[in-house]
Amino acid sequence: MAVIAVDLGATSGRVVLATVADGSVALTEVHRFSTAARQTDDGLRLDIEGVFAEVQRGITAAVEAAETPVTSVGIDCWAVDYGLLDADGALLDEPYNYRDPRTAAGLAAVRERIGHEELYARVGIQDNAINTINQLMHDATSGRLARAARFLMLPDLIGYWLTGRAVAERTNASSTSLLSPVTRDWDWDVIDRLGLPRGVFPELVDPGEVVGTITVGAAAGVPLVAVGSHDTASAVVAAPLLRTGDVYLSSGTWSLIGMELDAPVLTEAASAANLTNEGGVDGTVRLLKNVMGMWILSEALRTWEADGAPEELTDLIARAAHVSDAPRFDATSPALLAPGDMPARVKSLVGGDPRLDDPAMFTRSVLESLADAYRDTVDELVAITGHRPGRIAVVGGGCLNWLLCRLTAERTGVAVTAGPVEATAIGNVLVQARATGLITGTLDDLRRIVMNSFPLTHYLPRPTEELAVITALSNEFGADPAFTR
């Protein structure tokens, strides 16, 4: 049986056709397209109707390519962004992208009504300008929200266009800062205190629920299943975590590094560490931190290309491996959030060090700084949860960055497994497959299917010392027939 996953990342989207059989899963990407926001006279906006047209093209290609009937479709997307519908159900205007600077004014307006400590104790979300709450507050003060009858997170908006049913999937709703991780319902008290209209917030659904039957396009008649529609929630489903305390690092535009827990941690210590409690699949909590990710490098590549000195990532990583003493900076700095001249901004974070003009030194500096931020976050997670990780499971595009994986293992002192690259689409597929009865089981069972289906690469924290120990052991026992047998 075949399943279609629509997976929308911050720069590109893809539609994947998957088969799930005999305890393993196989994916074929049938369509890829840009999801990049564009700078308009009225802010950084997303042509979501154009994205929907590409989604439909992908679904058509998937249905045509499928050799067995398609049993369901699921959608995941980056978090925090949303569209507004008018009273007739029509899209009000193009959604804003979370990197638009309007969030600063929205954040200030939220703060006037509710302090961060109190907000954190209620919703458990890290202080980050990009959060939906800040965007919505800006809409409330600008008058945009007054024209809206419905608020829909982006994957729910696409689901609405496919099925006609408007819902809010819980994992993504948790990224709004307007959902209580304790009651798992909208936090009406926070919503009221901010003066946001209650009526715009849709009914909540959980991953695994059928949203409705698709009524338009090539998949008409097929059920749309809610998955972890926050892409990070889907990625964590497919992260090969083996035991409590293992750390996932979903490495793409952002680095989302954290632990999967049974309950939220809303303490002052968690707030001080700026950890976030987002909703996961099966009622889990993803206690994690948003650290900048490959965005720093992809923006730098864009700048170098515009300056007529293009670079290529694989080559840069190879050159960066031979650089030493790279300066480091805070890879969680909000100064890195907006699009624009990334080399200049990073350089100013390291006091204008001219060595950063060398792209290989720049790259090493970025990777070292990311590894530092991962170590700090792992330390905070250990201190706050009391769990020690046996491994860090790096999933997503960044798992191909071997230098970053190596530095992560060395800096944190924890073994790294890298893979699968397409964790988000895989998590999306597995939750659908379970919902429609193609497979059964807990998250552990789903992760066993992942480990059964995709190769993982291992990075040890102290490779040289460990090789020496293994060599010494085999020298000592190698001649012993009992050992070799």
Ligand code: LRH
């Ligand atoms: C990753 C991601 C992340 C959010 C950010 C907006 O794609 O969804 O989890 O914080 O984008």
